[in-house]
Amino acid sequence: MLRTIQACTIEHARETETVDWFMAIPELMAFIAVVIWRGVTKVPSLSDNWSEMYGNKRIMETMSSDRFKDIMQHLRFDSKNTRAERVQTDKFAAISELWESFRQNCVTFYRPGRHITIDEQLYPSKTRCPFLQYIATKPDKFGIKFWVACDLKSKYICNVFPYVGKEPGRPKEERLSESVVMKLMGPFLDQGRTVTTDNFFTSISLARKLRSRKTTILGTLNKIRREIPPSAREIKQSEFSTQVFSTTDATLTVYAASRKKTVYVMSSMHSVIQTEDSRKRKPSTITQYNSTKCGVDAMDQMVRQYSVRAGTRRWPVSVFYNMVDMAALNAHVLYQACTGRTERRPDFLMRLACELAESYVTSKKIGKENHLRKQAATPVEPGKRQKCQVHHRCKKNPATVRCVHCYKLTCGKCKREVPWECQVCADQF
Known part of the structure; x- marks a missing residue:
């Protein structure tokens, strides 16, 4: 690289x-x-x-x-x-080769744990870019978007791709969200891991694909998604109530956090849903999702803290x-x-x-020392008045000898007991 x-x-x-x-x-x-x-x-x-x-x-x-x-x-x-x-086939061509090498290194040199979080990262930028994104909900509205897969425990970036617009090779019937998740999770499939996503990525068809590759999914569902059965929308939820709908592919949990807020969580890793013994009576899927959803957000916060961005x-x-x-x-x-x-x-x-x-x-210090030695090897012309090179105030004082350490010409005021050792080097050594 x-x-x-x-x-x-x-x-x-x-x-x-x-x-x-x-x-x-x-x-x-x-x-x-x-x-x-x-x-x-x-x-x-x-x-x-x-x-x-x-x-x-x-x-x-x-x-x-x-x-x-x-x-x-x-x-x-x-x-x-x-x-x-x-550029005709790759909008990211100006840095795509280098980015692919970096991505391969991230995949190769670390083995993530069981839980991987997938989300988007908006890197702040207002440059002239053909795929610049505007997201109103982000702290920085404009930037370049990246799809990121992050290890939950260590916040290690396992896989990352830039979003450059519509992919010409993606089938029309395949959703962008499913394509992104399968692409990010490609090196980590068939190993019994769980991926946590938000409501942009989660779907029944994605759960089926991951389940066929020995991978489970846990994520929220948007209330307008067709995966949510009509019966789940028609139920009048009371505060802190839970409804469970099970299928062969995944389990849907409908949790009413309040009378006006209902959360839909789909999981292919939970066959039995348990409710905690507390006032809010949260189901296990909600508790699990809350503890695994923050991988990419925490990573982005850590990166921003000491970012080299300029x-x-x-x-x-x-x-x-x-x-x-x-x-x-x-x-x-x-x-x-x-x-x-x-x-x-x-x-x-x-x-x-x-x-x-x-x-x-x-190497810079060695080069400087070699230059000084070469300068010291140059004989002083007899009868020529040389200037002291040790202090600025001594520029006009005559100098006839060089320091044995720094090879600078030294006048009588800047020398110590040994006439060829300048005052600065004497203080250091």
């Missing part, structure tokens, strides 16, 4: 800027580290990350502001030369930000599962960014 981003970014930069433009893999990893640091330590604007008041020391040591903006300007995820052909005019960059957020969350889950340690997400994200930037920062 990093090589794909590197190749596409270099290709775009050389077409628009200079033929010598280059970005190595360690530098790209350092760029992603800066993006993660920026998400953890929120500042008013991008330039404030390098300011004296709000600046992050790690960011300033890793990459300059001009270089970060230069990479961001040329950041691309596909080849522009072949994009026109691919203003951009290109929708592939917004998708890339969402990918980094999801990858960082999954990495935290995998780290805790593999090591058995419990670590706060901000601490983990800071260490993750440090490890990503470590290779580039080390």
Whole structure:
């Protein structure tokens, strides 16, 4: 994935800027580290990350502001030369190859538990995008919609697809909701799992399909759905009352939370419905649904808390930000599962960014030291007045020797007991 981003970014930069433009893999990893640091330590604007008041020391040591903006300007995820052909069949072509690699990694490297939650995620964005969505009930009205399957216990993102509009390959008789669930649950079928959905996805036909693949479903039903029998609508429900309708495929629970609110829950995992001994007398299907419905919502809340999202005019960059957020969350889950340690997400994200930037920062220091050694090897011309390089106030003082640590020319005021050791290095060592 990093090589794909590197190749596409270099290709775009050389077409628009200079033929010598280059970005190595360690530098790209350092760029992603800066993006993660920026998400953890929120500042008013991008330039404030390098300011004296709000600046992050790690960011300033890793990459300059001009270089970060230069990479961001040329950041691309596909080849522009072949994009026109691919867009004809794939609206997501500008980043589809990279996203498919990320999705496959999410599926491959984690085994989810019994309960998986499926829901939609609206990633906030107001860029010019052909499949931008408007959902009035969401906190951010505009964004790019993703279908997400999430493990209930760990909030690991098991599978995720973007919504780009009508799918040409989907049969007309098949509902979009059924197609989405079967596509998300494809790698996890035939293993005795339970999927929890909301009233957009739940249906009798979907329950039949999942049941044939050894998977059960638990979800709410919209009251206008044809799956609800007329007798269930005609019954006058009193407060905290329950009615059960059973079929060979699923069990429908009609629960009246109040005189004006009735909830319909369909389950293919409950053959017997029990009612709890309390004032509200909730049935077991309602209790089970309440405890398993929040997987994707909790995941989205965790991602937003330390999101790397920033203003951009290109929708592939917004998708890339969402990918980094999801990858960082999954990495935290995998780290805790593999090591058995419990670590706060901000601490983990800071260490993750440090490890990503470590290779580039080390090579940068080595390059600087080699440059200083090369500079130190250059003999001082006899009779030429050299300026001190240690302090700004000593720029006019004559200097004839170099420090043994930093190889900077040192004047008499900046030296210590040893004439070739400058005052700054003497304080450090």
